[in-house]
Amino acid sequence: MDAKERFLKYVSFGTNSDEESDSCPSTPSQLELGGFIADELRAIGLRSVRLDGDGYVYGFLPGAGKLAGAPAVGFISHMDTSPSSPGDGIRPSEITYEGGDILLADGRTSITAEDFPELAGLVGERLIVTDGRTLLGSDDKAGIAEIVTACELLTRVTDRRPVAVAFTPDEEIGRGADRFDVRGFGADEAYTVDGGAIGEIEYENFNAAGFSLSVTGTNIHPGYAKGLMKNAVLMANEFLSMLPPAERPEHTEGREGFYHITSISGDESSCTVKGIIRDHDRAGFEARKKTVEGVCRYLDGKYGAGRFDLTLTDSYFNMKEMILPRMHLIRDAEAAFEKEGVTPVIKPVRGGTDGARLSFMGLPCPNLSAGGLGFHSRREFIPVSSLGRMTNVIVNIATAAPSGD
Ligand SMILES: [Zn+2]
Structure with a gap:
């Protein structure tokens, strides 16, 4: 299955998190999606797959060939979507972008070229959009689809680093790192794959x-x-x-x-x-x-x-201080993007990431783009090509030896 098919499956689960709820995960639908993903990981052949009682999904793919003994690398994304827009009954559709503004199926909501200057570079591309009633959920189901699909591809390569994956609940309400099992994760360093146009690498936050x-x-x-x-x-x-x-x-x-x-x-x-x-x-x-x-x-x-x-x-806190001693994480990500023909863009985040919190919990964790745009809104969309390319970037990271610091 390719990353697009997976992505469309995941967005059929409405998984808005809920700040008012004290339970973990904050909404039961996240557990349903977690169970679905865990089954997929098992079917692909990952080991030690588990969905824990808090809604976190973990899995591990042993290394192979010349890279079997290399340090494991982790990839993490989140299953919830932002409560700031409706997230149930998502009806995605695929369109070819022909320039100008995009009027969505509700007849009222537009993705405008003025608000999204990135559209200028996407003429002729296939885009997945909403019908204007809900958000899309590319934040962060695109990340999940890319990681799971990369794992599937990695099972077929001869040389790969050991790979640990995790999918967390409740990132959008600031709780995604709260109950993360850093010790049991299986890697000492990782990337979150969350948000942003393809090519972004982030390791400085507020x-x-x-x-x-x-x-x-x-x-x-x-x-x-x-x-x-x-x-x-x-x-x-x-x-x-x-x-x-x-x-x-x-x-x-x-x-x-x-x-x-x-x-x-x-x-x-x-x-x-x-x-x-x-x-x-x-x-x-x-x-x-x-x-x-x-x-x-x-x-x-x-x-x-x-x-x-x-x-x-x-x-x-700003994860920069935890990443600086491990700058190979950034160099390796840059090389993985370049191999895919994408120019990496490093920029400071005017916000936080779960990776920032994980970095201070002992798991250095810069963030990579997942490829979507217009997050948390009814105008959220993602270029189909970004799903495939980010999948390849993850494969590139896991099939290269880590560089030194
Ligand atoms: Zn996100």
Whole structure:
């Protein structure tokens, strides 16, 4: 079976994850897909295939020939799709892109050349699109289809490195690495195959923290409030106004960090402000956290102790520091893309990846493109050729000896 057929099978499972759920996986459909993939891996001939109780699927393909004794390499992708768009009842269709905007079957949703400059390079290509009602799920079922198909191809080659694969639940709600069995995985280094136009290699991501600030006011009848009222709404507003306005997502790019307010709720008595802090540079990241803490201390001093109660939690760190000692991972991936005729593009991620968390759990894990575009939206699509080419890139990595560092 080729990667496209597999991909179309996988997207018939609606697997949106659910942030509101405390179970793992967060939605039962992920277990169904996991069971389906585990059966496929067994049929292909992988060893030690298991779907564990948390919905993680693992499998192992022993090395062969001259590369049988080489270090194992891992490939990982995620089974859930983003809850930010509908993900059930996906009706994919294959079209030939003839230039201009693509009007989807719902008659209303368009993939526009303006929003997707990548389309310029895809005239004449076959694309898989949605009908405009749901997301497509190429994030990250394209990754799964490419890895599983590569495994099938690898069973037929004479020389290959041992290959460990894993498919995780709940990446889109930030839990994909939570219960990953790093020890039992079977490889000491791996790649996530997740997201992005073909050719992308990512090993720098944000350092990330989230905060929740609870602001306590004093609510008094407004007719009798003189000298007494402390309005939590205005106190929260004062906090917001003290964060540097130029350092917001809408004013930053590349490796620049930011403060981002994600929600504010409350009334005169109490307000809750939630936000996130991002920075590629670790020192810059620590400085940003200090700034938020400093502002709260200042306002506490102004309004009275305990009125600005801040909880600040680290989410993940820039994997770069874990990858730098293993730069062969990047060089080997570049060589694998070049062998497939794809120019590799290395760029910093303005976000995080499960690979970043795995890198700090002892499994260095840069990210490779899976080939899709327009993630998390009804306009998500993937060029058919990317599925086949990424499959080959994975085969190329597993059939070459790892270079030295
Ligand atoms: Zn993804």
